[in-house]
Amino acid sequence: MHTILLSGGSGLRLWPLSNGVRSKQFLKVLQRDKEDKLQSMIQRVWEQLNKCNLTKNSIVATTVTQVEAIRNQIGEEVSIVVEPSRRDTFPAIALSCVYLYSEKNAPLDEIVSVLPVDPYVENAFFEKVVSMEKVLNDSQADIALIGVEPTFPSEKYGYIVTDKSPVSGTYYNVDSFVEKPTINLAEELISNEALWNCGVFSFRLGYLINLLKEKGYPITYHELKKDYERLPKNSFDYEVLEKTNNIVAIPYKGYWKDLGTWNTLSEEVSSSIIGKGLIEKDVQNSNLFNELDIPVILMGLDNTVVAASPDGILVTSKEASPRIKNYVELIKEQPMYEEKEWGWIKILDHSYNPDKSEIFTKKLSIKPHNVTDSHSHSLRDETWIIVSGKGVITLNGEVNDFTPGDKFDIPKGTIHSLKATTAVELIEMQIGEIDSSDIYLENVEEGMIKN
Template identity: 50%
Template sequence: MKLVLLSGGSGKRLWPLSNDSRSKQFLKVLEDKESNLQSMVQRVWNQISNVGLAESTVIATGKSQEDMIKSQLDNQAGLIIEPCRRDTFPAIALAASYVYSVKESDLDEVVAILPVDPYVDDAFFSRVKDLETAVQDSGADLALIGVTPTYPSSKYGYIVPTVSQSETDYLPVQRFTEKPSEAAASALIQDGALWNCGVFAFKLGYVISILEEKGLPTQYEELLKQYATLPKISFDYEVVEKTQNIVVLPYNGYWKDLGTWNTLTEEMATKQIGKGVISEDSENVHLINELDIPVTVLGGSNLVVAASPDGILVSDKEASPRIKELVGAFDNRPMYEERRWGWYKVLDYTKLEEDKEVLTKRIGVAAGKNLSYQLHDYRDEVWTIIKGEGEFILNDEIRTVKPGDVLQVQAGEKHAIRATTDLEIIEVQTGTQLIEEDIVRLYMTWEEIEENVLGVKRA
């Protein structure tokens, strides 16, 4: 069985820690068994590894999340990179074409799809493995996992089986009900309905046949070229609702969607991350602070306080799901990002006269990692090394750098840096288009730079 994890999200529901580049699955606010902070994607990957599924798993994601996944999973996961953001049907179609034409899997191969961020026990992934048998034995086009509800919730969709018990491990599905009222949810639970957790499986040939019916390529490279023209539609609407023969495997274990601040803080092992103080008379308060200045909560109750370079949130926990409505109109660039080589924070951004802009960043490059050999068309840069040592290349000439060194890079000049030890840089950009897209990457790895940059001279 092949497993495809879907990693997307716009990063609004857990603002200000999440943004368009760092969605909720990448926030390091959970703890592992050694009490180290970990993200949802790191937690899920460890669980998948524990049940022996890691080698057959790929992650489907967008370009903006590629570096962060590589960094957090230490390049262990295979990736399918969507060239632009569409929806779950295009994403799953692309994944199916990849498994079919790149991995050359048989059409009878079972493919399981699940979100990259469920909060579950390890037993859940053992249940995921049961999907393969369910698809093969039932002859169904789709097999789903349904979670036994613990309370009537209006936040989740429900899977309604035709019967509540069966001699087999799976139940035929009668219909779906999307986010009913709590009263309706209670009636559904009485009838044996299950929470829809977004996990399902199919034989590869089923989705490949759908692509053929729609006149879409089944070859990965060809579908990739047409990806931007695919409709923005969910797999539920495009496929699940039109499929008649569906079965569901009940899962009677722990499952939770940590999609809002109030649900996420319920699973955090500590009430405070980062600088600050929560007074003793403050009850049920969580403080998550990514800034270098302290945040104090005095005499407050039932609050989540979150601070990052993207903004500051002070919210009643029950009201926190409404944050997406309020910040949906924000169109600011992400002020913090994790990359394959480390991280950066935007410290200041100013627009001057005559379309001139100034952007100041603090950049961290992990020991042994490097920024690509690159150039910019619209900006000049001044780098000040504030921590660590490394090697810096400018226009094919290499030199060592240390704290206090100031490096100037003009628009059009080729440059790269590699950290010998953990390296931190204050970067000041000036120009007319200070955007991440103003990068022409010549070589990505340091090995490529050493091999292809000829005439290297050490200053």
């Protein structure tokens, strides 16, 4: 069995810690079992998959802005399918299946399981994922789903309506789907034993490959990438599930939660304070998430979330927190913090000279033994000031050792690279016309810095 992990969302409901570059699944706010170290949603799910021996044949479908964060958090060896553009779950799954078929030579009768990278579940959930292969073979269904037994009527989730007669006590035949019902309808669905649709399903690879053939899409990876914009910008549920008749559902009775909002995430963190700050002792059911280097103090506000990062500051009641997405979409600011495969970038300041040239000031953290690419810029000058760490900087072929306090001017056209011997932090000032495409690579290696 192959597993496709979907990691394309922007996670706007967890702003300001989450943004288009660092989505919610990369936030290190969850307690690791029996350890003090925090981990992210994707790291937690990857560990759970590994315990069921599913990581070897797993691939992650994502956008180009998330590739470095994925490799940084779960390893450089992970197979990644990069979408040319963000177009919802059906195109992402189609591209991943064509990759398995044409690049990995997976047979058409291979079982493919699809799941998001951020469910908060017990390990037993992934045992259900493993069981989907047998259920598909026993039932001869086109698609098998995992349906969570609801614990309360929710308007946020989709529901799977089954025939209520389990086959061999293992799975149900699916009659229909209901997407995000009203509370009254949700109560009625639960009384009729409907299941929450948690977005986990399996099918034979040939089922989707044949579907793409019928619709006239290429079934080779590179050709489909070229034609990616032709694929409908729809969910897999709408494009496939709702148009398929032979579907079965496996019920799951254990713990499952979508940690997509501050109110749900705050219920699963190990401490009410993550980062620098204090919460007044009489405050009830409030949480502080602070990524800034300055303290934040929360007083007199119960049932509140305060989240602070270089991207902004959010103060909200837990009940209102899901609505943040509506407001973040109005903010067009560049992300001020990006996690990279080699470390991270934090924008400290952005200003303009009287002549309208731009000044970007950034702080970069680079992991030990990382070698950046050799590159140059034609529109801007740069200055690097070493804050900490040791290594060498190469400027137009001249190798220079550096230690904390050293300063290097890098005029336009200078070919430059850095090799970190230890962990390195530096301040970078960019002056001129700041254009993300203004980078000319002399060579390309894994771990390169592009900023």
